[in-house]
Amino acid sequence: MIEKRALQVMVSVACLVPLLTGGESIVRGAAWMAHGPVSRDLDSHFRYVSGIFFALGVAFTTCVPAIERKGARFRLLGAMVVCGGLARVVSLVEVGAPSRGHLFGLAMELGVVPLLMLWQWRVEGRARPA
Template sequence: MSRHAIERRALQLVVAIACLVPLSIGGISVVQGPVWLGGASVIPTDLDSQFRYVSGIFLGLGLAFVTCIPAIERKDARFRWLGLLVVAGGLARALSWATVGAPSTGHRLGLAMELGVVPLLMLWQARVARGRR
């Protein structure tokens, strides 16, 4: 197996593992709403609706990333657009931290994924795509 093929397989595996986050958290959040996070057991209906809507987008984002895995070296534009959406969400989360205060540990880990791991995956995917050419 060539170095390029090994790197491609490694990227596919890492992206598949990373997809478990939006698929599981998004799915749980759509079904259960914000109550599963703890805190208030009574959530205003509009806040619950918005939380589930955003969770559905998060779930859909995970599914969209999954579609990149089979031919990841040829999914440049899709992978970049999806990554951009994640980074934009991370920047919004960082703004919340700066203006409202530090979120819980789970959300801090999300921020690390959004502004750290995903940009690195985008760079890796671009490298694998260049190796294909």
Template sequence: MIEKRLLQVIVALACIVPLVTGSTGILHGPQWLRGVGAAPVDLDSHFRYMSGIFFGVGLAFCSCVPNIEMKGERFRMLGMFVVIGGLARAYSLLSVGAPSKGHLLGLAMELGVVPCLMLWQAAYARRSKELS
């Protein structure tokens, strides 16, 4: 029971990142990023769209918190989206250069924290099922 609560709390805390950054991107566009002035209309539109998707992924991860041991398929699918986004960010880092510290922390979350949470959720779900 303690492990379940700890996993739920950590996942819920991790959800703060996409919810806050997604909603900020929706409301303010790319201008909230350091050093970004007025963006071309198409870039602004795309940025806000992607921010909306990011916000939606955060909401979907939140929906996994209750009964987290039973949400494995959803959790893995959402995690896969995040990892693919992280791989795209890593490609940008290699081909264009290092982004700001906030984006590097995002990369660490996308390719480090989220895969670890996916493994933990799967292991906990397996143990939970064995105990039932």
């Protein structure tokens, strides 16, 4: 099925965001994003959240091989990403617009991921026997 293969490719590409960004953030800590010193508590929390972000990328990659049968897992992971995007909206409203990289993240979280969730649901439905 061409549609299934296209979805697998798109999800694989999208997984690069949490894997690369989460991995870099674990290794480098919050200092690489700061314009000054970072407290130990902020760095600790930043690396913890980055670890969760990285793990989300790993978890999404486990859906790719049989994506038409991984609907429940895919939706749960997607819901986690959307919740993170909604939390980012709270920051946007209370503190102001973040940098372009974070706006890209927001677009992924509240735009791309929900669309991928709908696409996966469609592929899953088409794969069910009649």
